[in-house]
Amino acid sequence: MFDFEGVLERGSRDEFLLHQINPEKMPQHIAIIMDGNGRWAARRGRPRVVGHRAGVQAVRQSVETAARLKLKALTLYAFSVENWKRPHLEVVTLMSLLKEFLRSELAEIKRNNIRFTTSGRIEELDRSIQKEIAFAKQQTESNTGMVLNIALNYGGRNEIVDAFRQLCSDYQRTGRNPAEISENEISRYLYTAELPDPDLLIRTSGEMRISNFLLWQIAYSEIYVVDTLWPDFNRISLFEAIIEFQKRERRYGGLAPVEQSAARMAK
Ligand code: IPE
Ligand code: IPE
Ligand code: MG
Numbered sequence: 001m002f003d004f005e006g007v008l009e010r011g012s013r014d015e016f017l018l019h020q021i022n023p024e025k026m027p028q029h030i031a032i033i034m035d036g037n038g039r040w041a042a043r044r045g046r047p048r049v050v051g052h053r054a055g056v057q058a059v060r061q062s063v064e065t066a067a068r069l070k071l072k073a074l075t076l077y078a079f080s081v082e083n084w085k086r087p088h089l090e091v092v093t094l095m096s097l098l099k100e101f102l103r104s105e106l107a108e109i110k111r112n113n114i115r116f117t118t119s120g121r122i123e124e125l126d127r128s129i130q131k132e133i134a135f136a137k138q139q140t141e142s143n144t145g146m147v148l149n150i151a152l153n154y155g156g157r158n159e160i161v162d163a164f165r166q167l168c169s170d171y172q173r174t175g176r177n178p179a180e181i182s183e184n185e186i187s188r189y190l191y192t193a194e195l196p197d198p199d200l201l202i203r204t205s206g207e208m209r210i211s212n213f214l215l216w217q218i219a220y221s222e223i224y225v226v227d228t229l230w231p232d233f234n235r236i237s238l239f240e241a242i243i244e245f246q247k248r249e250r251r252y253g254g255l256a257p258v259e260q261s262a263a264r265m266a267k
Helices: 013-018 037-043 048-068 081-085 088-111 127-140 156-174 183-189 235-247 257-266
Strands: 029-033 073-080 115-119 147-154 200-204 222-226
Touching: 013 235, 029 235, 037 048, 048 073, 048 088, 048 235, 073 081, 073 088, 081 088, 088 115, 088 127, 088 147, 115 127, 147 156, 156 183, 200 235, 222 235
Parallel strands: 029 073, 029 200, 073 147, 115 147, 200 222
Antiparallel strands: none
């Protein structure tokens, strides 16, 4: 089921944790708010960009691990629409790290049968990045394995605005009745139209907020906040998050199965 043959050391913590993961209860889609790069660097007395550079390694490992776990989708929050407020040098560094990542990882992404996609207003980014992104998408479009979705120049409210604009204009053009709008249809107008909603939302660095991420899609996601700073997040961290996820009881507003049957018997 999983694909860690020859990857994990015998008797290692990774191997121990992997055995605790139930292949029957895997999340299909994991979304991660990769936070804490700046603090990671500050703790070492280094500039923030050093933290971002270190964060790329964590991205690489998470993508590889998620693919080996055979997830359907992994969404990584890489740059929010609010992140433009940061100093110019930091923004430029983040963008060039992304470009570097796409260049250096594309072969590996292809080898792992991963399909690359993005969520966010890509058309507002630098031409050179747009080109790199378009190339990676085109090169991987027929891959059938995990979808790697990078949220870039992403804002959850922007996403809803963009969906409204498109939906309203389609309705106007075709004369359809707005009473026909359903939840499913709205989902299909979002950047994530082709993806299932995230089952698990991870945020690193202990911050208890959503920061404008996937507002619509996380309605019933399990939220897992971990103190680990993003550059320190590794395979073990991802295994631990999934083990915790599998202990949760997802009720979607209903009752747990035991309570449900007790209630039925009492009727
Ligand atoms: C997350 O780390 C990366 C991005 C937002 C791009 P931060 O840069 O937010 O790090 P902290 O939160 O300041 O530690
Ligand atoms: C969220 O982190 C955005 C990304 C991880 C890309 P931020 O560091 O920007 O969020 P706030 O400012 O703490 O809410
Ligand atoms: Mg932050």
